[in-house]
Structures are given as structure tokens and as C-alpha cells.
Amino acid sequence: MTQPSPPAQPSRGPTDHEVRAQIVDAATEYFTRYGYEKTTVSDLAKEIGFSKAYIYKFFDSKQAIGEVICANRLAAINAAVNEAVAEVSSATEKFRRFFKTLVASGSQLFFQDRKLYDIAAVAAATPWPSVRGYEERIRQLLSDILRQGRETGEFERKTPLDETVNAIFLVMKPYFNPLQLQYNLDSAEEATTQLASLVLRSLSP
Structure with missing residues (x-):
């Protein structure tokens, strides 16, 4: 059968x-x-x-597509920063690498193609959720580095942590926000080195 x-x-x-x-x-x-x-x-x-x-x-919407593209690029920056920070142990060196890699990676991704910069500019101006999340991750990593530096005695402990994080974030923002970075790009490498040293001196115990 x-x-x-x-x-x-x-x-x-x-x-x-x-x-x-x-x-x-x-x-x-x-x-x-x-x-x-x-x-x-x-x-x-x-x-x-x-x-x-x-x-x-x-x-x-078109913005929803742009959101994914923007989020992908911001995730690549975060990955590069996290890798650079993980390679060193001291909070002082972590901060230097954090600032330097954040600006270098952002410059490369945002400005290697001027057409794609349109998305970064629109996203930062609104700002889109991906940008707000990106900035929150920057704040969190900065807070983690400062907390480690206070625990190891590298940084002062008198100033409230959230106040210190916010002040340093504002100092750094012109060098990682795409709308502001475009006006600071030529001097970004030198400026981030000098600003990192200035910030670290202000954090000395």
C-alpha cells in the first residue's frame, strides 16, 4: 500500500x-x-x-529608520570607548582614554561621510532617543570612573558626585555632540588632551 x-x-x-x-x-x-x-x-x-x-x-517613518542607523553608529562609539577604558586600571588613565577615544571615534564616524552627518545633526538637534541614550551612557561611564578614582584616592571626594559628573560632562560635550563638534573639529585632538589634563588637576585630592 x-x-x-x-x-x-x-x-x-x-x-x-x-x-x-x-x-x-x-x-x-x-x-x-x-x-x-x-x-x-x-x-x-x-x-x-x-x-x-x-x-x-x-x-x-523615515526618522524611525534614521534612528536605527544613528543607534548603530553610537553603539560602535560606545564599544570603542569601553574597549579603550578596559585596557587600563587607574581611574586617571581611564578618564584620559575615555575622553580621547570618545572624540576620535565620534569624529571618524560622524565625519568620514558628510552625507551621513545629516542624520547625526538632526538626531542631536531634536534630540532623538538614541542620542539621549548615548549621552546617558557617557554620563554613567564617567560616573563609574570618578567613583573608582575616589575609592582609590586618585580623586577628591568633597564635591558631590553628581555635581562633578555634570560639570565634566558639560566640559566634554562640545567635543562629542555632532552639532558642536563640527565647529571644534580642527582643534579637537589638542583640546581634548589639554581639557583632560585640566579636569584631572581639578579632581586631585
């Missing part, structure tokens, strides 16, 4: 994650060529070969 053949399995299409990644990759390339501000969702749909309605199934 012939056994019935099992039903054919439906061919598996791309997952939602794969489609989202495809849209983000295509958008990144398109923004690189034409800029974020000048691109519409219709432009992206035509470039990718999707309908505009299909893109809206995964992203509710």
Missing part, C-alpha cells in the same frame, strides 16, 4: 528581522549618496524595490 506523501512545506521567506536589516542597509547606502534630509520614504522604496506601504509595515 502506497504511503501518502507528506504535504509540501511552504517555502520560508525572509524574517521580519531580515527585512528590517535590508531596509536599514539600503537606507544607509542611500543616505550616504543623497543625504538624510533630501531622502523620502518613497525614494527608499523605489531604491529597494519595495512598496512604500511595505516599508511602513516595519518602520513608521
Whole structure:
């Protein structure tokens, strides 16, 4: 007796994650060529070969796509900073590397392609959630370094920690915020070295 053949399995299409990644990759390339501000969702749909309605199934706006691109780049900066800080043990050297790597990585990622800078500028001006999260991670790492320095006796302990963190954050911001960094880019390397030394002197016990 012939056994019935099992039903054919439906061919598996791309997952939602794969489609989202495809849209983000295509958008990144398109923004690189034409800029974020000048691109519409219709432009992206035509470039990718999707309908505009299909893109809206995964992203509710152009900004939502830009958010992912921005978040990816900020995550790369965070990874570079964390790696640089982890390589040294003293809080003093951690701070120097923290500041230097933050500015160097930001300069490279934000300014290696002027078209993609559009996204960074728009994100910082609003600011987008990805930028607010990025700045919060900077504050947290700065707080961790200062707390370590106080515990090891490298830094003074009299000033409230949150006040110290906020003051140093404001000193650093012109060199990691893309809207401000564009005006400080030529002197950023020298300035960050000098400012790091100034901050560290103010932290001496």
C-alpha cells in the first residue's frame, strides 16, 4: 500500500528581522549618496524595490529608520570607548582614554561621510532617543570612573558626585555632540588632551 506523501512545506521567506536589516542597509547606502534630509520614504522604496506601504509595515517613518542607523553608529562609539577604558586600571588613565577615544571615534564616524552627518545633526538637534541614550551612557561611564578614582584616592571626594559628573560632562560635550563638534573639529585632538589634563588637576585630592 502506497504511503501518502507528506504535504509540501511552504517555502520560508525572509524574517521580519531580515527585512528590517535590508531596509536599514539600503537606507544607509542611500543616505550616504543623497543625504538624510533630501531622502523620502518613497525614494527608499523605489531604491529597494519595495512598496512604500511595505516599508511602513516595519518602520513608521523615515526618522524611525534614521534612528536605527544613528543607534548603530553610537553603539560602535560606545564599544570603542569601553574597549579603550578596559585596557587600563587607574581611574586617571581611564578618564584620559575615555575622553580621547570618545572624540576620535565620534569624529571618524560622524565625519568620514558628510552625507551621513545629516542624520547625526538632526538626531542631536531634536534630540532623538538614541542620542539621549548615548549621552546617558557617557554620563554613567564617567560616573563609574570618578567613583573608582575616589575609592582609590586618585580623586577628591568633597564635591558631590553628581555635581562633578555634570560639570565634566558639560566640559566634554562640545567635543562629542555632532552639532558642536563640527565647529571644534580642527582643534579637537589638542583640546581634548589639554581639557583632560585640566579636569584631572581639578579632581586631585
